[in-house]
Each structure stands twice: as structure tokens, then as C-alpha cells.
Amino acid sequence: MSKPIVATTSLAGCFGCHMSLLDIDERILDLIELVEFNKSPVDDIKEFTKMCDIGIIEGGCCNSENVHVLKDFRKNCKILVSLGECAIMGGLPAMRNNIPIEECLQEAYLNGPSTKGHNPDGIMPNDEELPILLNKVYPCHEVVKIDYYLPGCPPRADLIWNALVALVTGDEMKLPYEVVKFD
Amino acid sequence: MSDKVKFKIDGKECEADQGLNLVEAAKQNGIYIPTLCHLEGVKAAGSCRICNVKINGRFMTACTTPVSDGMEVENSTEDIKELRKIIVETLFVSGNHYCPACEKSGSCELQALGYRFTMLVPRFPYAFEPKEVDAKSTKLYIDRNRCVLCKRCVRSIKTKDGKSIFAVKGRGHNAMINIDHELAAQMTDEEATAAMDTCPVGSILKKERGYFTPIGRRKYDKKPIGSDIEESVTI
Ligand code: SF4
């Protein structure tokens, strides 16, 4: 039997969830035995080359590119997993949801401590090559259907490991108290 | 002088002092009924509905119900557990709960209920409605993004001459907790810390106290909320 194929991506996240995946330590060797990776920052495959079984999403959707990638994952993966608080509820990037977007941009490009006085023409990035910011940061499941959720900031390595093994073997997922956390 | 009454919770024979509210009566028998707005020794508000149980077949809030002889209580049936989980999820989406950045994380009762009910994601869409932060007081600040309007602060935090330091302003959707800055400025450090501990979530916080306890040693890092009660009585 061929190995299940896994794809991963980081949308509006900090890569912490991916770091936590690596935190499974030497079990990473077992993981390579268990699954094959396709599109993922782990192996630097940029585009899907085949249909995948499991898509792991870190980060929520803060711009048009995040939405595009997420929809691409939904199309190319049988199962999608929201990994971490940002994918599940927007996380720290969503703290901007309570601030008008214009104010956010002004703070970043005009008035912030590192930009104040250094941007005399008041330029804000606005090129058609650049993804457009969404009005707010959205949890992934408010954009596409998500099948499973693994909370945490980042999710504990054991939680990710338990989930992957359960998904690959079809066994029930273990959720011990100490690994299901929102921080 | 106190009369004992006999009652049943999920079929288990229990005994407690007559007139005691059901939350405390259950506690005496090693049974945890989840609560959020309830505070031992303070007049019940019955506002959060987490403590919903079925008494003789009807939904009632345990914190507002005095125990009586022959009561038949259902506390942990699947539908009651699901109802409580729904309430917790509603609270998560109606406030702005960024747990990874919250000073109360790990010791927060709302979060702990989420853990106890294994809430992986709320089933409702997030409201993302901005709420105001008031940091004008010298010792305390209040972040209404996390307030669950349990009114514990209003009911229990008073000055020595009985004045309320916190009050509710507005009604319904617009209700919010306000702080009396003048009275708050007279609080001692201990009183300010106690106020922070009274709030079940990270809405009332003592300044310069955030992230005081390291991860791993916070209240609910290792054991679910209520497990101290469940472990207190061995049968
Ligand atoms: S108050 Fe509790 S639930 Fe809300 S953000 Fe803080 S830790 Fe999380």
C-alpha cells in the first residue's frame, strides 16, 4: 500500500506550528516512514503534484493570497486540519480585527516607531502584484470546510503526533488533558 | 441545628445541609457542577447558566437552587454536558479571547471549562466586536474584550464602608463593567490582587503582574477545573 500523502502550509501564522511539528524529535524518522510529503515548506515543494490525503493548515486568512492557497488546499487534500490558534480563530494577527484597517496601515507605514519620519511621501504598499489585505483576519473554517482542529499556540508536539498517527492509522485520536491547550 | 437532607445526583445518594445551594451541596459530596458566575459565599446571580442541571426533569441553575429532601438531580448526562459546552463556545465567540496573549491564560476559568469540555473549536462564527480597555486606574486595568459579565466583581468587591468599586453600565448588548477610579486608587496591593483573582477571566488585571506564574505551574495546566472537588471525597 502506498503511503498517505501530507501537505502543509503557513498562512497568516508565524511558523511556530511548523516548528512544533519538528518538536516531535526523533519521531520525525517514524513520520517519514509513515507518510510522504507533497507541497510543504518542509520539503520546499511549491505546487501540488498530486492529490493529497491530509492538508495541514497553520495560520488564518489575512489577505487574498491566504484565501487562494487555502482554497487550493481544499481542492487538493481529502482532509484538512486547522493547526493552532491562528488557523482556528485568527490568533494574534486577528488582534487587528478590532482596529480600523486604515489605522493599522498608518501605524505600520507612517506613524510606527520604525517608520515615523522615514516615509516623507507617505507611501503605502499598493502594487497589483501584492496580495490585498482582507477587511479582517478570518479563521480557516470561515473560508473553507475544515475537518479537524488541533488547538494550541503552538499545539503541543504530542498533540500533532497523536493526530497524525490517528489520521494515518484510522485509530481514535488521543486527546490527553495536558496536550489540549489554547496557549 | 442544621437539618440534613437526602437527595440524588446522577443516581448517587447524597447528603447536605438543608437550604444550601446545589453547587455547594454537590461539592460536599465530591461532585463538581461546573460554574462560572458563582462565587462561594456571595449572593448567586444565576447569569451564566453553566451550572444548568435537570432537577426532577426540569432545567434549573444549580447555584440559585437550594437543595431539598428527595431531589433527583441530573448533572452529567450527555445533553447537559453538550448544553454547557455550547454556552462556553458562545462566550468564546462573543468576546475577543486571544488566549495566547492573555495574562490569565492557564488560570482562567472560562478557558478551563473549554479544556474540561474538550472544546477544539467553537461551532459559531466569531463576532470580533471591539470592546474598550480602561487602563486609567493606577493599580488595575479592565479589558472588556474578555469580560463575560458574570458580575462577580460587582457583587463582591467593595470598599470597607461597603461601596462598590465595579458597576454595570448600560443594558443588554451594551452592558459593560465600569470601574470607579477614585475608589480603585485607594485599594491596597492585596485588595487589587484579590480583585484580579475574583474575576474568572482576564478582564480585571492587576498592573505589573501579568504572566506571573510560569507555564506548567498555573492553576489549570495539569488538572481539569473541578478535579479538586472530585478528588476530595473518596468513596
Ligand atoms: S480571559 Fe480566559 S478565555 Fe479569554 S483570552 Fe484570557 S485566558 Fe483565554
Ligand code: SF4
Ligand atoms: S470584569 Fe470579570 S468579574 Fe467582572 S463581570 Fe467581567 S468577567 Fe465577571
Ligand code: FES
Ligand atoms: S454558576 Fe450558576 S448560573 Fe452561573
